[in-house]
Amino acid sequence: MGKKFGQLERITGVTFFRLSPYEQSPFAGTGEALGRFIRKCRSYILHIAPFFLVSYVIMEWADEENKKLHRKNPKDYENDT
Secondary structure: OOOOOOOOOOOOOOOOOOOOOOOOOOOOOHHHHHHHHHHHHHHHHHHHHHHHHHHHHHHHHHHHHHHHHHOOOHHHHOOOO
């Protein structure tokens, strides 16, 4: 058992295909993927946009209503001296 680590078992009949990291292109297919992404976004915009628009309007109304309700009433302090 005088074998070193990495030589403990011999695998036969398996072929490994590897591409050198120096031959790989990190941005291969980026243009095509970006085009597909934009096309998908355009097809779903009519399904998603109304939800976000309604949510935005409700949040703006709620924020203004909250500010209005938390504002002090000046008539409560007319007689303070």
